[in-house]
Amino acid sequence: MIKPDIDQFTLVLQTTGVFDFDEWRDWLAKNLISTFLVKSKMHKLFNNFDEADVKLPEGYTVGYSFNNASFYFCIAYHEVFSKMGVIVKFSAYAWHEYRKRYEEKFNEPIHLHNFFKIIDSDDYTFRLSRIDMCVDFFNENIDIAKLKHSIEEGRTELRYGKY
Numbered sequence: 103m104i105k106p107d108i109d110q111f112t113l114v115l116q117t118t119g120v121f122d123f124d125e126w127r128d129w130l131a132k133n134l135i136s137t138f139l140v141k142s143k144m145h146k147l148f149n150n151f152d153e154a155d156v157k158l159p160e161g162y163t164v165g166y167s168f169n170n171a172s173f174y175f176c177i178a179y180h181e182v183f184s185k186m187g188v189i190v191k192f193s194a195y196a197w198h199e200y201r202k203r204y205e206e207k208f209n210e211p212i213h214l215h216n217f218f219k220i221i222d223s224d225d226y227t228f229r230l231s232r233i234d235m236c237v238d239f240f241n242e243n244i245d246i247a248k249l250k251h252s253i254e255e256g257r258t259e260l261r262y263g264k265y
Contacts, residue, residue, distance in 0.1 A: 109234040115188040126184040
């Protein structure tokens with residue numbers, strides 16, 4: 103069995119409203135974060151959301167995470183450069199835990215397309231700034247080292263979508 107899936111991904115939230123410089127730092131960025139947490143239901147699935155106890159994404163100055171979590175998840179913003187928006191970073195394990203807990207709590211599976219629907223808000227727009235895919239091979243008798251060498255030598259080609 104070959105199982106393609108989503109590994110890690112990063113979202114950027116941008117406010118839809120007009121605001122002045124101080125509003126971003128004083129309350130607007132935090133409001134976007136709060137809206138995201140409620141819409142995604144993360145506040146119901148994880149505890150200890152507070153100032154980040156993980157390394158912030160490069161270039162961001164204020165960040166939050168679920169402290170003492172066994173995965174990397176961070177929401178951050180730059181207090182001066184509002185054009186950077188609010189970044190939301192899910193590691194592979196954070197996304198796995200979110201999906202597992204979501205299904206246990208709400209009795210329905212969640213995938214990225216459903217996730218995008220539930221986080222939709224009038225307060226912000228969002229875009230996917232990074233997504234890493236993974237492929238797991240189960241009982242396929244594939245020698246990964248040979249496959250890697252074959253790809254590097256140009257004998258094997260990877261394709262995505264229509265070709």
